Amino acid sequence: MRTTVHDVASAAGVSVSTVSRALTGGRVSPATRESVLVAAERLGYQPNRAAQGLITGRTGNLGLIVPDLRNPFFADVAKGVTARARSVNCGVFISDTDEDVAAELEAIATLGRNTDGVLLCSPRAGDDDVREVADPESTVLVHRRVPGMLSVAGDIADGTRQAIGHLTALGHRSIAFVAGPEDSWAGQQRLAALAELTAGGDIEILRLGSVAPTFQGGVLAGDLVLAGPATAVLAYNDLVAIGLLHRLAARGVAVPERISVVGYDDISLAAMSHPPLTTVAVPKGRAGAIALELLLRRIGGADGSPRRTGAPREPEVTLATSLVVRASSGVAPS
Numbered sequence: 204m205r206t207t208v209h210d211v212a213s214a215a216g217v218s219v220s221t222v223s224r225a226l227t228g229g230r231v232s233p234a235t236r237e238s239v240l241v242a243a244e245r246l247g248y249q250p251n252r253a254a255q256g257l258i259t260g261r262t263g264n265l266g267l268i269v270p271d272l273r274n275p276f277f278a279d280v281a282k283g284v285t286a287r288a289r290s291v292n293c294g295v296f297i298s299d300t301d302e303d304v305a306a307e308l309e310a311i312a313t314l315g316r317n318t319d320g321v322l323l324c325s326p327r328a329g330d331d332d333v334r335e336v337a338d339p340e341s342t343v344l345v346h347r348r349v350p351g352m353l354s355v356a357g358d359i360a361d362g363t364r365q366a367i368g369h370l371t372a373l374g375h376r377s378i379a380f381v382a383g384p385e386d387s388w389a390g391q392q393r394l395a396a397l398a399e400l401t402a403g404g405d406i407e408i409l410r411l412g413s414v415a416p417t418f419q420g421g422v423l424a425g426d427l428v429l430a431g432p433a434t435a436v437l438a439y440n441d442l443v444a445i446g447l448l449h450r451l452a453a454r455g456v457a458v459p460e461r462i463s464v465v466g467y468d469d470i471s472l473a474a475m476s477h478p479p480l481t482t483v484a485v486p487k488g489r490a491g492a493i494a495l496e497l498l499l500r501r502i503g504g505a506d507g508s509p510r511r512t513g514a515p516r517e518p519e520v521t522l523a524t525s526l527v528v529r530a531s532s533g534v535a536p537s
Contacts, residue, residue: 206246214242249292264294265498266314266321267491268307272299274416274442275470276487280324280345283491291499304328311336320502322494323347327386343498345490347388348519353501355494355520359389362483362524363396366437366465369481369526371406374535375435375463379409381424381447383416383439390439393467409433414443421446429454434462434535441466441473441482448476448531459533469527478530486522493520 212219215238225231225239242248267284269277281297288295296314300307304327311333314321320341326333330349337352344354370378380397383390397408411427414420421443428436428447438444444466451458458464458478466473469484497520 206248208248210246211239211243211248214246215239262294262317262319263292264296264318265495266296266298266310266318267324268298268300268310268314268321268326269324270300270302270307270327271416272297274440275472276440276468276485277324279470279487280491283488284322284495286488287492287495293495293499300327302327304332308332308336311342315341320498322491322498324491325389327384329386341498341502343494343501345494346485351518353497353518353520355490355497355522357485357490357522357524359392359485359524360396362467362485362526363393363437364400365524365526366467366483367397367400367406367408369528369532370435370437370463370465373435373463373533376405376535377407377409377431377433377435379411379428379431379433379436381411381421381428381436381438381443382413383420383443385413387416387439393437393439414439416440416443418442418446418449421448422450425450425454428462429456435465435532436462437465438467441468441470441480444480444482444531445472445476448478448480452477458531461536463532463535465532473527474529476531481529481532482527484525484527486524490522493522 208219208222212222217235217239221231221235222239225236267281269281272278285295296318298310298314300310307326307328311321311323315338321337322343322345323337324345325347333349339352342352344352346356348354348356401408409431412424414424416439421438424443425447436447438447444464448458448464456462466480466482469482473480473482
């Protein structure tokens with residue numbers, strides 16, 4: 204039989220209303236709150252979220268919006284979010300917008316009305332649109348920066364520098380960059396880092412296209428790469444890099460003997476490609492977990508408790524990226 208609030212009240216020797224206040228951040232003495240929490244844990248009491256919502260005005264649920272769950276990058280972010288949410292008894296509604304800006308803005312508005320807060324992962328909408336639709340007091344961005352909004356993102360620029368540094372150390376001086384969508388914030392960060400790296404004139408970076416951030420986008424980029432002088436390629440993401448490897452193999456081009464390929468993100472498929480893909484590892488799941496924790500601090504606990512003291516006010520949290528060297532990169536051909 205399910206344990207009820209009455210059982211907890213009886214075990215703690217207090218009234219039902221006192222149990223309710225103790226579990227939702229209401230005014231009770233520290234000793235009483237501790238007694239209620241101990242009784243609730245011992246009895247395995249799980250509060251009814253709907254009933255709590257009537258008392259606290261909270262749903263106990265958060266929203267997560269991602270561009271494309273078929274991309275393992277976003278699936279890994281979602282796993283990090285949901286694992287952390289389970290540990291604090293918080294529900295998560297996930298919305299996949301299929302890379303569509305209109306659907307994304309609609310999802311922000313809908314989840315903003317029906318949850319306690321929203322995690323917005325790699326939104327495709329522009330800064331002004333995001334600020335107009337998303338409430339900065341109950342929204343945290345993941346792998347995207349928008350001025351004035353709290354965000355968690357990997358250090359994309361440094362990851363790009365590591366990738367290019369690896370290729371130049373192998374003797375590559377003409378490197379192709381297969382760019383992703385024009386409006387991609389991450390892509391713009393990579394391009395800015397590449398511009399700094401080429402300022403000295405020691406290496407040449409050839410930008411190729413603006414391809415879809417998918418396997419097929421990489422396949423389409425393969426012929427463009429082979430039509431130029433590049434001996435190495437940095438792809439927009441791992442899916443593009445794996446599509447590129449597929450096309451190079453179809454044309455009989457040896458990797459890395461003829462051309463080296465480096466991806467970005469370190470999704471699970473990167474280690475399973477042929478050859479295994481050298482890539483920049485981005486902390487996907489960790490970023491999701493940290494973003495959820497920051498959101499709970501910003502809005503207060505999932506149980507309706509007030510904002511936690513010491514809630515971070517810094518607008519941006521940056522996580523380190525790291526290069527993972529595998530078999531797809533090698534010494535430049537002579």
